[in-house]
Amino acid sequence: MNGPGASVPAATDVVTLADVEAxxxxxxxxxxxxxxxxxxxxxxxxxxxxxxxxxxxxxxxGSFKIRGAYNAMAQLSAGERDRGVVAASAGNHAQGVALAGRLLDVDATIVVPEVTPAAKIEATRGYGAAVVVEGASYEPAYEHALDIADEAGKTFVHPFDDADVIAGQGTVGLELREQFDPDTVLVAIGGGGLVSGVATALKAHDPETRLVGVQPEGAAHAKPSLDQDRLHRLDEVDTVAEGIADARLLERTFAVMRERVDDVVAVSDTALAVATTLLAERSKTVVEAAGAAPVAALVSGAVDVADERVACVLSGGNTNLTEHAALTRTGLMALDRYVEARLALRGWPTSVADVTETVAERGAELDVLERARPTASDDPNRTPIRVGLEGSGSTHLADVLSALDSHPTVSVVEHSLDAALDG
Incomplete structure (x- = not known):
């Protein structure tokens, strides 16, 4: 692209409401x-x-991706189906293409980056696709997939920059309008396929519906692209939300977003952790970090939604349980409801009971209790341990720590609650 907006097609030349309805x-x-x-x-x-x-x-x-993948692959010619397809994905598009391939009897090869969670890789293989792990991030995996497609004569199914994929993702918007009739819709952005499709579906029915895209701060390429009216590519991405850790939009999604998306906001990884935690606790809903991005924007105040009807598209829930647990623990810490502390015990191991009883008496939850590696500053006549405690807030947790520190056999050496108490 030589200048602002140069060579970018009109949004209607990419995807229309009729395409989404088809x-x-x-x-x-x-x-x-x-x-x-x-x-x-x-x-x-x-x-x-x-x-x-x-x-x-x-x-x-476990995500919206089957919509776009199936819509694109269902329109392949007989020859294209015989030769098979290849895709690149951090996980969710991989599973969508793999399942679509099984349903349509089309062989699928998926290239995934090394950061892809094992759960997503195994699920992709479970749908019958061949999986190739290549590259430290999405971009080298993407380039490798293009090479495979070119060498083997396979059709490349793009995760977002494809009109049929965008149209398939847009069916989320059709359903959403029938179910909720929103004033504002918040949608996560990786490459922009989902927000482009949803915006196409909703704006066609009501141009006043506000579409706001959400990206992690460590992968925030869309707003610079829209503000400068030219594609902006990040040199690197750094976010816990690997499902939307793209470095850029591409021509088709850029064309649609510049006409149909009203704003893009960025949220921190901490905000993503808080949203993931609140969704699990309050809505009993497990999402991956990328899926929590709209709620992160909502609860962090990144977008003003006062007195509006707001819809958040929770785009995916494919996450390793250990990763989800770690993310929610981070979220609890950000909410001042979890504290990590280092204690020194006299009379190990019988004094462990003093810790557990004190925590229980104060109405807190003991999440972790383990011996810690001694350091030069530790009293050699005391046993260092590490604990993780969950409570109702910083005041409650401070009370628990105070009770532990007052016990004859327990000393609190350090803890992570200082910032919350100072605030």
Whole structure:
């Protein structure tokens, strides 16, 4: 692109409402019409009149990606189906292409970067696709997939920069309008396929519907692209949300977003952790960090939604349980409801009971208790341990730590609650 907006097609030349509606007909017997849950908790925290959560984490394969993948692959010629397809993905598009391949009897090869969670890789193989692990991030995996497609004569199924893929993702918007009728819709952005499709579906029915994209701060390429009216590529990405850790938009998604997306905001990884935690606790919903991005924008105040009907598209729920546990623990710490502390015990191991009893008496939860590696500053006549405690807030946890420190056999050496107490 030589200058601002140069060589960018019009959004209508990429995808239209008619394309999305045609995709819906193809997908109707294949995908779930995912539920929309309402949340008083998130409405109260954000000042919105109402909040709806579009649960694409309950979709087949655990994310919205099956919609676009199947819509694109269902339109391949007989020869293209015989030769098979190849795709590159951090996980969710991989599973969508793999399942679509199984349903359409098309061989699929998926290239994934090394950061892809094992759960996503195993699920992709479970749908019958061949998986190739290549590259430290998405970009080298993407380039390797293009090489495979070129050498083997396979069709490359792009995760976002494809009109049929965008149209398939747009069916989320059709369902959302029928279920909730929002004023503002928050959608995560990686490469922009989902937000482009949803915006196409919703803006065609009501141009006043506000579409806001959400990206992690460590992968925030979309807003510079839209503000400068030219594609902006990041040199590197750094975010816990590997599902939307893209470095750029591409021509088609840029063309649609510049006309149909009203704003893009960025959220921190800590905000993603808090949103993931609140979704699990308050809505009983497990999402991956990328899927929590819209709620992160909502509860962090990144977007003003006062007195509006707001819909958040929870785009995926494919996460390792250990990663989800670690992320929610970070979220609890950010909410001042979890503290890590180093204690020194006299009379090990019988004094461990003093710790557990004191924590229980104060109404807190003991999440971790383990011996710590001694350091030069430790009293050699005391046994260092590390504990993790969950409570109702910083005041509650401070009370628990004070009670532990007052016990004859326990000393609190250090803890992570200082910042919250200082605040």
């Amino acid at each position: 995709a819906r007909e193809r997908l109707d017997p294949v995908v779930h019409r995912t539920p929309l849950d309402t949340s008083t908790t998130f409405a109260e925290r954000s000042g919105a009149a109402a909040v709806g959560l579009k649960l694409e984490n309950t979709q087949r394969t």
